[in-house]
Amino acid sequence: MKRVLVVDDEPSIVTLLQYNLEQAGYAVEIATDGPKALAKIREGGYFCVLLDLMLPELDGIEVTKQVRRDGIQTPIIIVTAKGEEFDRVFGLEIGADDYITKPFSPREVLARIKAVTRRSERTAVTQKEPDRLVQVGSLTIDEDRLQVKRDDKPIALTPKEFELLDYFAERQGRVLDRDTLLNGVWGFNYAGDSRMVDMHVSHLREKIEPDPKHPQYLKTVRGFGYQFGE
Template sequence: MKVLVIEDNESVCSMIEMFFIKEGVEGEFVHDGLEGYERYKNGEWDLLIVDWMLPRMDGVTICRKIREEKDDIPIIMLTAKDSESDQVLGLEMGADDYVTKPFSPLALMARIKAVTRRAKLSKKSGIANEVIETKHFRLNRETREVFLDGGPITNLTPKEFDLLTFFLQHPRQVFSREQLLDRVWGYQFYGDERTVDVHIKRLRKKIGKVNQPFFHTVWGVGYKFDETVGIYEN
């Protein structure tokens, strides 16, 4: 695995590098945003780890530019920003996941393995069973296209698409946040349930209707996808 890390804190880079060596990961470290973006364009990478706050070009801009170029390389964003609005912005710009500082290197490694594993599985998947059709949705896993009542939905982030795919495959089943982290993100629960909540909230805004939210909160348990008419509560 070859990973480009764009992070201006050298102590954080040193910590990550130690775990990379232990895990057999080939890491390259850049401390400047613009330089990191140029390095990304001139290399072949399995994953990018990008800090939010960087000299000359911030991490959000890097994510946005990469996604505008239609590159689906997995991106994990590191951020000291802890508010939900900041996390949403990073995800909206194309990050597959985010890790809030200070973080556990073990948790970071788990997320690295998860997003790269899912990316590889997605590329290897065949055409069979790639199209999922329900009462309101038509989703193509190969082309990553989604249609709601015949109209295209074009503003889903990569992880929002994955989460919607999972729920379409498991209608009316209730899943806890921990189960969703394991099944969709691919890593065990590390105390960051807000990752799931943020994505559910964004999906509700993007594809939900006034009387058809699709994603329902099951209090004390988690969430379920149900296309029957119903009102959810935040």
């Protein structure tokens, strides 16, 4: 059974999430403060983490930073209360895979979990298949090992950056608008949140392009979106 860690110090939220996640077939564990959450995540084995932003002792942002510094790639969904100060783009930059705002519906939470864990599920399947390599110019994308190289030198990408690049690579030559990318990569309707796509594209260019200011792989098609290819 897939394990989900719920990190929140509000009993009503914990009860709501635990009940609905268990009804959906997940095994649920609970942590009520930052240090306990960090210890549990480091123990490993979680399918996903629902992480409240405002926690005793160590907030959700700091927990996320430390987890990613440790090299742990477990999907993390930040949970924020409406009105709390939270820059969602900054949260994603430091390693969160998604965010959700209270009050939320159980259906929305389940949809977000499914979206951020698609990559993990795909990896489990493709590990049983022959190696799948995508070669684009000097870039090599290893879809099984979740690795990217340029001129045989490894490039460190976040999980979401890799998923975005892989999404582009599987659709080489096509012009993809921001809404298509939001729904295809994030797996949920982020209507109007195009800044998130632009931010991730910018970060990808910094890592995969020899000259990010004059991209040769990930190009902007003005008025339409982005196109990937040589």
